[in-house]
Structures are given as C-alpha cells and as structure tokens.
Amino acid sequence: MQPSGTTETLLGVSFPAPDTGWVVGSNGKILNTINGGNNWNIQPSGTTSFLRDVYFTNTSHGVIVGESGLIKLTNNGGANFSNPTSGQQNI
Numbered sequence: 001m002q003p004s005g006t007t008e009t010l011l012g013v014s015f016p017a018p019d020t021g022w023v024v025g026s027n028g029k030i031l032n033t034i035n036g037g038n039n040w041n042i043q044p045s046g047t048t049s050f051l052r053d054v055y056f057t058n059t060s061h062g063v064i065v066g067e068s069g070l071i072k073l074t075n076n077g078g079a080n081f082s083n084p085t086s087g088q089q090n091i
Contacts (some may be wrong), residue, residue: 002037012065018089020059022078024051030064032078043078047071 008029015021020061023029037047043052049066056062064072064081073079088091 016056024054
C-alpha cells in the first residue's frame with residue numbers, strides 16, 4: 001500500500017513502464033508517478049466527472065475513460081490531455 005496524497009476514490013491504473021504510471025478516480029482526479037509509486041503528482045483534469053479507467057500504450061500515448069466514455073487523450077506522456085470531442089487542451 002502506498003499513500004496517494006488524495007482522499008478521492010481511485011479506480012483505473014496504468015503502468016506502461018516499471019516506474020511510470022497513472023491513476024484516475026472520482027471528481028476528475030488524475031495522479032501520475034515517475035518513481036514506481038513512491039510519490040504521486042496531482043494533475044488537474046478540468047472536469048469533476050468520475051474517471052473510471054486509464055490506459056497507456058507506452059509512456060507517451062494514453063486515454064482516460066469517464067462516465068460518458070472517452071474523455072481525455074494524450075500523446076506527450078500526460079503533460080497535456082485533450083478532450084477528443086472538442087480538440088481543446090484541458091490540462
């Protein structure tokens with residue numbers, strides 16, 4: 001068990017590399033780590049939707065699925081996530 005720094009419910013987790021991972025959960029919470037979960041960084045999501053799952057195909061490309069389906073995409077390792085329906089940068 002590792003402290004996450006949040007009290008939100010966390011559901012989805014994806015580790016495309018041993019030290020690099022993301023978790024998502026309630027109230028639009030997105031956390032990432034670059035040291036295997038020893039420390040977690042909170043990333044603003046621009047939403048209060050319940051984020052249910054996250055999947056990264058590698059350390060650069062990932063998607064986040066929420067209550068209404070696919071809601072976030074990234075191709076730069078989570079530095080920015082965009083809304084696939086508007087194309088606007090949300091983070």
